[in-house]
Amino acid sequence: MIISIASGKGGTGKTLVATSLALSLSENHRVQLLDCDVEEPNAHIFLKPIFDKRETASIPVPVVDEEKCTHCGECSRVCVYNALAVLKTAVMTFPELCHGCGACAYLCPEKAINEELRGIGVIEIGRSGSVDFVHGVLNVGEAMAPPVIRQVKKHIFSDGISIIDASPGTSCPVIEAVKGSDYCLLVTDPTPFGLNDLALAVEAVRSLQIPCGVIINRSDVNDSQIEAYCDRENIPMLMKIPLDIEIAKLYSRGIPLVLGISEWKDRFIDLFEDICACVKQEAI
Amino acid sequence: MKIVLSATGPGFEAAVDERFGRCPYFLYIDSETLEIEATDNPGEKASGGAGIVAAQAVADKDVKAVLTGHIGPNAHEVLSKAGIKMFTDVTGKVREAVESFKSGNLKESTGPTVAGHFGKGPRV
Numbered sequence: 402m403i404i405s406i407a408s409g410k411g412g413t414g415k416t417l418v419a420t421s422l423a424l425s426l427s428e429n430h431r432v433q434l435l436d437c438d439v440e441e442p443n444a445h446i447f448l449k450p451i452f453d454k455r456e457t458a459s460i461p462v463p464v465v466d467e468e469k470c471t472h473c474g475e476c477s478r479v480c481v482y483n484a485l486a487v488l489k490t491a492v493m494t495f496p497e498l499c500h501g502c503g504a505c506a507y508l509c510p511e512k513a514i515n516e517e518l519r520g521i522g523v524i525e526i527g528r529s530g531s532v533d534f535v536h537g538v539l540n541v542g543e544a545m546a547p548p549v550i551r552q553v554k555k556h557i558f559s560d561g562i563s564i565i566d567a568s569p570g571t572s573c574p575v576i577e578a579v580k581g582s583d584y585c586l587l588v589t590d591p592t593p594f595g596l597n598d599l600a601l602a603v604e605a606v607r608s609l610q611i612p613c614g615v616i617i618n619r620s621d622v623n624d625s626q627i628e629a630y631c632d633r634e635n636i637p638m639l640m641k642i643p644l645d646i647e648i649a650k651l652y653s654r655g656i657p658l659v660l661g662i663s664e665w666k667d668r669f670i671d672l673f674e675d676i677c678a679c680v681k682q683e684a685i
Numbered sequence: 686m687k688i689v690l691s692a693t694g695p696g697f698e699a700a701v702d703e704r705f706g707r708c709p710y711f712l713y714i715d716s717e718t719l720e721i722e723a724t725d726n727p728g729e730k731a732s733g734g735a736g737i738v739a740a741q742a743v744a745d746k747d748v749k750a751v752l753t754g755h756i757g758p759n760a761h762e763v764l765s766k767a768g769i770k771m772f773t774d775v776t777g778k779v780r781e782a783v784e785s786f787k788s789g790n791l792k793e794s795t796g797p798t799v800a801g802h803f804g805k806g807p808r809v
């Protein structure tokens with residue numbers, strides 16, 4: 402089963418939920434955590450994994466064989482990212498703009514374009530106790546997170562429980578991280594921003610046809626608007642994590658919630674059971 | 686000589702647009718006959734690579750010189766490769782700019798005048 406954790410708004414507690422869920426389930430299940438927030442991965446700060454494998458994350462970029470090229474311009478016409486310019490006597494490529502879609506090489510009538518791999522990040526694979534851990538790190542200055550996320554997700558188990566920590570927002574990296582999940586947990590905080598971005602995230606996961614449920618983090622007296630929204634949209638409210646100084650202190654020291662306050666472990670196991678029930682219901 | 690200007694509108698009375706890659710119009714002008722042709726700039730609304738696609742468009746038209754406000758690094762690379770001269774810091778109306786060009790009062794630029802993404806975002 403693949404469970405992704407997304408949010409819309411940033412800083413709501415995705416990683417808090419992802420790390421605590423992974424640790425709670427790892428006693429009785431085969432569990433892996435995939436940190437797909439490749440622009441700013443942070444789950445490793447809490448799980449402190451030992452990495453034993455590193456891979457380069459790369460995308461294929463065009464290399465033009467000037468001998469074969471007739472400067473017909475087809476490659477630049479089909480490139481929606483404007484990563485190639487064709488002049489009368491020269492072809493220029495701009496690899497930093499290339500998304501690696503391969504259209505130029507595929508459609509070149511002279512077969513003059515080969516692709517070579519350009520590294521844009523690294524994938525690190527390791528373990529934290531009984532949790533398998535994978536994360537991707539996009540190189541500084543690179544703009545394209547989705548290819549790195551795709552490469553992280555190649556490591557998803559075929560069995561067991563895979564927990565994906567997504568980035569905030571609702572743009573390409575989030576879609577790439579969340580798609581293919583059996584369930585998506587949406588973590589929000591009880592603020593107008595939290596609600597606004599939660600609604601956007603709900604729209605995004607619904608368009609991917611992934612069932613979702615909500616967790617309110619820093620829950621306090623202002624939960625009612627989020628609750629009313631979830632009622633209206635028929636989205637289950639699965640957990641509330643209170644606004645609590647002890648939780649904040651633990652988090653600031655890099656200690657996962659379930660390791661700092663052990664009674665939370667049972668709540669995360671219950672959360673998993675609720676998710677399983679939702680997924681089962683969805684399948685009917 | 687065939688030249689091109691980045692412009693805010695399609696005629697001689699329009700202003701020179703300070704952006705090369707993101708300007709709305711390119712005005713192709715024969716500096717002797719003053720024959721004028723206006724086209725859209727394919728870079729104006731490009732999600733990325735505006736300077737590249739704009740530079741390729743003007744290179745396809747066989748111009749000898751570009752008159753504009755600023756040129757970014759990618760557009761500069763393409764225009765240099767195409768052997769097109771670049772005159773930057775050009776301001777005022779298109780008509781005046783063409784006159785200045787003809788009287789040799791414009792400054793030819795030898796490198797990009799702004800960093801990438803200069804022309805992105807709304808102008809006020």
